[in-house]
Amino acid sequence: MQLRTVVITVLLSTLALLGTGVFLSQQIASGLFQERFRQVESEANRGLSQVKSTLEAVSSTDRTGTVAFVRDTLRTLEGDGATVQRDFILTPLPGEGNIYVSAQASGGITSAVVPEELATAVRENQGQYWQSTALPTSDGVSPGLVFGTKVALPPGREYALYLVYDLESVQETLNYIHRILWIAGALLLVVIGGIGWYVTRQSLQPVAHAAAVSEKLAAGQLEERMEVHGADEVARLAQSFNRMADSLQDQIQQLETLSHMQQRFVSDVSHELRTPLTTVRMAAEVLHDARDEFDPINRRSAELLYNQVERFQSLLNDLLEISRFDAGVVDLDSDNWDIKPIVQRAVDMAQIHADRIGSELRTHYPQGPIVASMDPRRIERVVRNLVLNAVEHSESKPIDIFIGENEHAVAVSVRDHGIGLAEEAASRVFDRFWRADPARARTTGGSGLGLSIATEDTRLHGGLLQAWGQVGDGSNFLLTLPKSKDMVLGESPLPLIPADAPTPEIATLISDLEAAEAEADPETEAASSSLEEPSTSAIQGAADTAADPRPAQQLTDQEGRSER
Numbered sequence: 001m002q003l004r005t006v007v008i009t010v011l012l013s014t015l016a017l018l019g020t021g022v023f024l025s026q027q028i029a030s031g032l033f034q035e036r037f038r039q040v041e042s043e044a045n046r047g048l049s050q051v052k053s054t055l056e057a058v059s060s061t062d063r064t065g066t067v068a069f070v071r072d073t074l075r076t077l078e079g080d081g082a083t084v085q086r087d088f089i090l091t092p093l094p095g096e097g098n099i100y101v102s103a104q105a106s107g108g109i110t111s112a113v114v115p116e117e118l119a120t121a122v123r124e125n126q127g128q129y130w131q132s133t134a135l136p137t138s139d140g141v142s143p144g145l146v147f148g149t150k151v152a153l154p155p156g157r158e159y160a161l162y163l164v165y166d167l168e169s170v171q172e173t174l175n176y177i178h179r180i181l182w183i184a185g186a187l188l189l190v191v192i193g194g195i196g197w198y199v200t201r202q203s204l205q206p207v208a209h210a211a212a213v214s215e216k217l218a219a220g221q222l223e224e225r226m227e228v229h230g231a232d233e234v235a236r237l238a239q240s241f242n243r244m245a246d247s248l249q250d251q252i253q254q255l256e257t258l259s260h261m262q263q264r265f266v267s268d269v270s271h272e273l274r275t276p277l278t279t280v281r282m283a284a285e286v287l288h289d290a291r292d293e294f295d296p297i298n299r300r301s302a303e304l305l306y307n308q309v310e311r312f313q314s315l316l317n318d319l320l321e322i323s324r325f326d327a328g329v330v331d332l333d334s335d336n337w338d339i340k341p342i343v344q345r346a347v348d349m350a351q352i353h354a355d356r357i358g359s360e361l362r363t364h365y366p367q368g369p370i371v372a373s374m375d376p377r378r379i380e381r382v383v384r385n386l387v388l389n390a391v392e393h394s395e396s397k398p399i400d401i402f403i404g405e406n407e408h409a410v411a412v413s414v415r416d417h418g419i420g421l422a423e424e425a426a427s428r429v430f431d432r433f434w435r436a437d438p439a440r441a442r443t444t445g446g447s448g449l450g451l452s453i454a455t456e457d458t459r460l461h462g463g464l465l466q467a468w469g470q471v472g473d474g475s476n477f478l479l480t481l482p483k484s485k486d487m488v489l490g491e492s493p494l495p496l497i498p499a500d501a502p503t504p505e506i507a508t509l510i511s512d513l514e515a516a517e518a519e520a521d522p523e524t525e526a527a528s529s530s531l532e533e534p535s536t537s538a539i540q541g542a543a544d545t546a547a548d549p550r551p552a553q554q555l556t557d558q559e560g561r562s563e564r
Helices: 002-056 063-075 116-124 168-218 233-289 296-327 339-357 376-392 423-428 450-460 504-520 522-531 536-547 552-563
Strands: 079-081 084-092 129-137 140-153 157-166 335-338 361-364 371-374 399-405 409-416 464-469 475-482
Touching (some): 002 168, 084 168, 116 129, 116 140, 129 157, 140 168, 168 233, 233 296, 339 361, 339 376, 339 399, 339 409, 371 376, 376 409, 376 450, 450 464
Parallel strands (some): 361 399
Antiparallel strands (some): 079 084, 084 157, 129 140, 140 157, 399 409, 409 475, 464 475
16 A cells, blocks of 8 residues: 555656646746847847848949949858857849849858748838747757848848847757756655655554554564554554554453353253263163063053154264364374275164154265275264264155265265255254254254264365255255365365256256145145155254264164053
8 A cells, every 4th residue: 555655646746746837937038039029029120120221321333342232241241149159141032134242141040041931021011020930950959049030232122131140049048948847756756755755654654554463463462452553544543443443352252251151051951961861771671571461551552752862972972072172182093095985884874763754875886995084983973974864854765875086086976866955944953053944843852963974074075065956855964074185175076066956947947836736726735835844953853863873783773662
């Protein structure tokens, strides 16, 4: 900003000085010319009048005497006049008769310097006339003034008499003034530039200091403050900035304290609940194992107690995991692993649940190993979350699991063809405890933290977890991981939007057709509403179930008991 301000100031000053210089040059040149013209005009009129009256008074009829008299008379006209060089030109006008005196001139000039307009005016009229002209010099040309009149010489012939004034000295004076103006203008520009630099530096230095302090505050150095000097506007700005920084520091410290207290509370409560929960779980397992000996009401109560205790255990595990993420104490045990067997283990664990739903799990793996730096336990948990989530919402349709790689990254894509996701749900499905319809209760027994944990696991690896979906056309979850920690995650090897996804135009057409059918048949509308009832809460629930560390067989049995 300082450089821009100085440059703009110098440019504007240059334009102003150029305008002023042109005006002054014109005024000075006009003043010099008018002053010298008044002097030269008075002298030329007087000299021409005297010479004219003297020459016209000659009565000699002798050629030699006439020539001598004219030469002596004209000699009085040459020399310095009015501080400028003056020369004369005498040339005969066209006509008949003898010529005693031939054309004469002084100072090496000729009649060629006389402008044609002036020569015509002198030849055709009486009186004295003048005109500016350019006089040849050794260095080029110089300005001059020519005054002329018509005179008569024996034996009755008319001549044109001119006085030529060389204004070279005046031009040299004007050139000297121009040089002085240029030098003064250049020096003035330097001074203006220096003044502009100093003023802008003094004005912008507090702003630059405020920017530097702001950057330090943004970097977490909350103790940084601006220096306050004096009592001007800048000092008031510094005081206001410091008060704002103090307020922000206090609020941030309060928020950090509250956050630490919240994290500590969740962690402590979760740990404290583990012991009584273990006791309650043991008692629930005893009652569940002996439920065949109970009457139907007590047997159902034992099953409900066992299921809810298991759900409580899952929720407690998820809360402990989230608290570790929030506290920043999660360790990543990463090494180079082939991702194909990791994904296959997650698919195998979800196979029993898929068989119960009636969905086919189809894997699409490239040939050869696909190696990347990862923590296999966490990546397997992420993929298991995604696969079970797809199974839960597949509506008994096939589920495709893809693995891809490029130079910098590996990717896992889980594509289902079930109820799909709305645009809002796809953007918020990874939020903690978020549900598309808050009024609905959870039906899958999840804690609402499964996909959030999957997102945190992915972020630990420097990867990216994305979701895409269209209502009625299924959804696609894409996990992208860099091959090594020092690689920058670029374009994913697999597309987020599947190749078989309908275009927006086709999706709009299908939606319009379904709306038209629903309006025509209320029963169809009710059926359609029942099909669209599963929401993101169910997606979160399936993902939470996947986050459960229990073996696949026990997880599937438990879900079956929950449905019963």
